[in-house]
Every structure is written in structure tokens, then in C-alpha cells.
Amino acid sequence: MSRRALLGLGGGLVVGAAAAGAAGAVAVDAARTPDPAPSPADRTYPFTGAHQAGIVTPAQDRLYLAAFDVTTTDRDALVDLLRRWTVMAARMTQGLPAGPFAPASGPYDAPPDDTGEAADLPAAGLTITFGFGRSLFVGAPGATAPDADRFGLGGRLPAGLVELPHFAGDDLDPARSDGDLVVQACADDPQVAVHAVRNLSRAAFGTARIRWTQLGYGRTSSTSTAQRTPRNLFGFKDGTANLKAEETADVETHVWVPADAATEGGTDAAWLTGGTYLVARRIRMHVETWDRSSLREQEALVGRTKGEGAPLSGGTEFTEPDLDATGGDGKPLVALDSHVRLAHPTQNDGVRMLRRGYNFTDGNDALGRLDAGLLFLAFVVDPRTHFVPMQTRLSAQDGLMEYLVHTGSGLFAVPPGVPDGALPTGSDGTPVLTDDAPFIGQALFA
């Protein structure tokens, strides 16, 4: 059999477990082998584990996110795709080509398994994180049978995978919103992240099609206390108070879906236990208008100083804002409509989010204004408690809203990880596809 069938570009072909050893014997492209003296670019994160990587992983510098529409109604084809994606992701995140037939090996009369543009690049900390949109379970809003439950998953809809309400200031473009599947690729090299999505998209040919993508060039959140706080396109530090991986108790409480959520709402969503939800919002910033506002106004709207990022109630960046402190005029130092106040956990029933957003710049509009802003990404235990109430308040009261418009939106259930050691490997020790290999989201289809 042909080695290219391993990734079954159009046909969903897989090899039996017995053949995996032989297939795995194909030499791995030496150019992808990690350097013996690793630099930060050579960093790799395990693909497997109790949770998916790319969530509490220290936020990499670059993002390529893609949402897909499933174009088939064949449940087996969807499962085949998830199985292919799982092994490809397990390989690419370790700096390996997407499949064993790399450019340096034959057969010459077939397309290579890997598109090649990352062949000389290290893994660059690549993580690939998968999620499922509400439409995968119940179809697009208003869908009726058979579209509403194409894959027989309606009874598995998690209670938190709601239709998000309309928020004040939303101007959502359907072509930049929603999707049946989502793939978040993060890396310290954008070419590595784009390569990953391109190869996954290629493997989806005939099964799923890209609905929208977003390239993010600068992370706007830290997810580890070891990381410097980055800046958003308002020029302010962002994510100072973000939930960090090191805050393990809060991560348990605010990120991972607990077992007791599995039967809420009458569906069987036990498959999501140990997973999370990803909220994605494409927020265009009117940077030209912002840039003409005074430093005083900018700081008042954010509630922090622009240079240091300290709360206007005093201190340094990591000083807790004193929301009760008032100035000589008797007014709060941290204004009532400031972002820091409105987003503070004490104003939001104690909820915290693990934010993992990125700055973007997508060219310009016809008036020469940059189409730039923030792709807000947050992982939360339940969007009904951890996103909707806060966004409802922010969109109505936050002074920053004058400079923002939300142009895209997505909500995805992110299943737990594939357990360590579960993926079959070939004789060279790298992951290979078999017809019974475990895959991301497998419990949903069990």
C-alpha cells in the first residue's frame, strides 16, 4: 500500500494497526529533528495529557485560528477527520512533518504528506487546540431535522454551549463568526502556526472547509507568571490580572469543566469533563480615534497608567486596584466606567477568565483606516457565568466601547486531551495513524 494513504487526503483511508510499524519506519525528515542545543524556538509542548495544550500553556507570541464548517453529514467521515487531525497535531507539535511521507522521501508520483514550508523550522512551541461549535450538535440557529442533528450529537450538547446573546455594540459578520469546528494554532513563529492550519485544512478536504481564520501577531495576555505583560493596540498593558497557570486552584475552579456539569440540562455531556469553553471575539479597535484622545482620557477609560500599567488608585502594575479610593474631588480614582473596574472579579461575582488573546491587523478599509484590533480569546468553565454577564455589563457601561466594535464571535466546547501514551507510534517512535487510534473528542462519539 502507498505511504500517502496514511493521511488519506481525500478518502479517509487509514492503515490497520498491524501496518503502522512498517509505515512508521519511513525516516523522519532530519531537518525537523530538534536541534541538540534547544533555543526558545526549539521549545516543544506535549500534545497529550489530561487537558489539551494551548490553554494553560504559556501564551506563545503568534496565533493562527481557523473555524471550519463540516461539509459532510457522514458521521464516520467526521470521526475519520478528527482521527487524522489528532495524529497530525501530535506530530506537528513535536516538530515533525504532518505525515511520514516528507519531501525528502518518495514516492515521487504522489503529493507529499506535508506541504513543506515549515520543513527547516523548529517546533517554535507549537500547540494545536481543537473545539466544537454549537452548530455541530444542533445545526445553525433555526435548523430543523435532518440538518439540526446531522451527526446524532443533539443529545450530547453541553449546557454551556449556548447561543450567545446580542451585546450592545456588536456588529457581527457571519463570515467571521461561529463554525462547527475550531482549531487554535499558537507558536512563536507565525509560519509554523500557519503551516499547521494549512495542513489540517488540507486533510479536511471533502469533509470540512475553512469558514474563517484569524492571524494574530502579538499576544495580549500572559498565562504564566514567568511572562512579561504584553500590550494591546491601545498601547496599554493587557492581562495584568489575567488568570495564570500557576494559580492552580483558580484554574481548576474557573477553567476546567467539572464532572457534575455533565448531566445539567438533560443532555449527556460527560465527554466534556476536564475540558473547557473557548470564547472568541474579534474586536476591531478604532485606533485612529483613540490615538487622538488625550493621555488623561485614555488612562481614565482603562483605569491604569499607560506607562507602568499601575491602577489609578496607586501602586505599581501588580498592585490590586482600590476601587473605593477617591481623589480630592471626591470622585473614584478608578472611574465608574473604567475597564479595570467593570472587569474586576469583585464586580463580577468573583469570576475569572483565562484570557489568551492576540493583536491583529488585517489591512485597511476604504478610508485608509487600519482594520486592527484584538482577537479576544478566553477559556472558561462556563460561558453563562464567566462571559455573558461580564460582557453584558462591559458592552453597556465600559467607556472603552466608544473605541471598539465586535465584528466576529465564536463559542466552542473544548474537549479534554488525549491521554499520555495513548497514541500509537511507528517503529521510529513518532505518532502514526491507525484505524483505531484515539482522537480528540472521542468520548463525544462513544
Added chain:
Amino acid sequence: MSRRALLGLGGGLVVGAAAAGAAGAVAVDAARTPDPAPSPADRTYPFTGAHQAGIVTPAQDRLYLAAFDVTTTDRDALVDLLRRWTVMAARMTQGLPAGPFAPASGPYDAPPDDTGEAADLPAAGLTITFGFGRSLFVGAPGATAPDADRFGLGGRLPAGLVELPHFAGDDLDPARSDGDLVVQACADDPQVAVHAVRNLSRAAFGTARIRWTQLGYGRTSSTSTAQRTPRNLFGFKDGTANLKAEETADVETHVWVPADAATEGGTDAAWLTGGTYLVARRIRMHVETWDRSSLREQEALVGRTKGEGAPLSGGTEFTEPDLDATGGDGKPLVALDSHVRLAHPTQNDGVRMLRRGYNFTDGNDALGRLDAGLLFLAFVVDPRTHFVPMQTRLSAQDGLMEYLVHTGSGLFAVPPGVPDGALPTGSDGTPVLTDDAPFIGQALFA
């Protein structure tokens, strides 16, 4: 006078030379001061010199390129803009904020000189390179007086700044083509490059407006022998035979405009001596189609192996292709329609280009296909000899054209640099704006 007037956001205000010392006394934001132990990200390139930086400079990893339309007909306003841009570029390329009024200093009731999102980032090897489009001299194609010569520059049009002909396979979008001015910002951190263009665009408010921009995430050419050869989105090494900075004699011959070109065509273009021309072509690649072609076809079309990048006539990456070598079937090993053959200097009257292109990915189209490809950038001594003939042949005969479409195009005259030591500095030694400061392209307006 107010410090914010230094960059005259809307009004073109400049301070007199006598005031520059006082203005310069404003402390530079300490956060931008280069780290005492420089890493690659802290690399800085001089802004001044006989030639502009960003041409033979070792190609940085990321690009943000912006073309502008001048929206005024006031020649003095255009000169003011170039003077502001020059000092801002001289500052930002050294890791300084765009102007001395940085966020950490007042006055609070004015907008800061710098938008801030690069405040904590090192210079990351930033270069900023400026150029002038044909329309700046003679207006848009078909323009008549007074539009044709808004700035009295018609008599200064360089002979090489032609209207490019239509090439086979062109499907040019006017909204992604041409422009009166161009700014190429290259850096190893995309946020630094975007920050530079954003601040220059801001300073242009009322004088010039962004016409099109292009973000490039992966360089596709080396411009120094010290650099590894990168890969384009076909997965092949690109720019193996590119003209390199170390080939100083060829750089003189093929890149820099000689003095004897100044009077060709009856205009006075002495201002361009020591400059060059920038050819920009936005080339969309049909990557999905390419990815379904066999390795054999891919290699035959390129004329090199995909893994090593060696010519199909044998050897390793840097072996010179043997265009006469034939295989057992009597056919050339490097096919007649292969890219390597058609682009080889021996097939093009010995001309060489200094290529400096970047991969791009701009989302997807309605069919879910990636809008991805190559922003071809090349610096050449004369586009009439060094681009048009080759592109005419490639567009008609290159087998790769089946997988390409050119969707944008620009040609710009790139003036020489501002001489070392010419820019006025404040008491802290950083460049400051004065009403008689030298500026990029000054000889054009003399």
C-alpha cells in the same frame, strides 16, 4: 510651546532649531532603552547612510508594508510629512518612541507622541524604507493638469519609474496596487513593524492616507550569505540564487542607480542617484491545488528538489544549475518551463535582482481556500532591464504560473539615505524634529 507640537499631529508644526535642545531634554522612555546585553531582538540598524536601510540589510523575519495616497496638493505639506517621517523613522529604528512625549511623561491633556504598543519591545532589527510612486510625479494614469503634476515634480520623474505593462496572468486589484508613497517596515517582531507603520500613518493624517497594506509573516529571501534559505508556501526553498549583500560588485551593478541615469529621458532625476527601485507584486498562490500535485510535478516545475533545494541537474543547494544537462530520455534535467531555468541570469541577459519578499496569509475566500501567497519584493537598478523582461517571460512560459495569480502591483523609486550625522539631535542625543532637518528624498524637492 507644547512638546506634542514636535510631531505636529494635524498641523504640520515644527519647532525651530533653537528649541530643539530644550525639547530633546525630555527623558526618553526608559523602557525602550536597549538591553545592556543585546539579544537578536535587540539588534538595531542605523537609519542613516549613503543608502536607505532595509535593502541590503539582512532580511528580517517580518514585514508590514503600506502604500499611501497623498491627499493634499500642498507641496509644503508633503515636505513637512517627509520631514516628520524621517525623524520618526530615525527614532523608532533605534528602539525609541516615535516622538519624545512618551506615555510615561506628560502632558496628560494631549495625545502621546507614540501609540505605545511597542513600548516594552526592543527594536527587533526594525528598518523603515521609503519610496515614491509614479503617480506622485505625473498623477494617476491618464491624469491631466493640474492633477498630473500636483507637486511640480513632473520634470523630476526618473526614466525607470514606468507604468508596468500588463503581464499574462495578472488580475490586479487597484485597491492593492500602486500608491504615491510606500513605507516598508521590516523587523523580527511583527508588532514592532506594525507599530512603525501605524505611527507614520498617524503622522500623515490630513496629508496622506493608507491605500493598501500587506503583512508578511515569513521572509522568502535571504539577502546575506549568513542567512539560511527560507521556504515559500509551495514548500520550496526560495532565493537560493538571490543577490546577497556580500556580493558588493553585483550590488553596485544591479541595485543602486548610477549617476549617469540622472538625465536619461530628458528629466532631472539626479535626486535618485544612489537610490534604487522597489518592485512589489502580491502573488496569490493556489496552495490547495499545488498541494494535490505530485512531488515529481512540483520539483519539475520549480527545477529543484523539494527537500534539499538542489537543482535537478544534480549537486546540493548552492550548486549552479546545469541547464544543458539531459537525462536518459534526452530531455533537459532542468525542464524548459521550470522556474529556475526561466529566472536564471543566463536566460535574462545577466540581470540579477535583490529579492526581499515575504509569505502572507490574509484569511480565506468564500470557498474556504486560503488567501495566501508571496509578496514579491525586489530592489533593482532599473525595472525596465531588471524586472519587465523577466516577468514577461515568466508570466508566459513558467509552469508555476498555473498555480499563481498576481493580485497587486507597485513600483516605487527609492531615494538614497539621509547622510550619517545629518539629523539634528536633542540634548539626550536622540533625533528631534526641526524646521530645517534633512529628510528622505530631500533632493527631489530641492
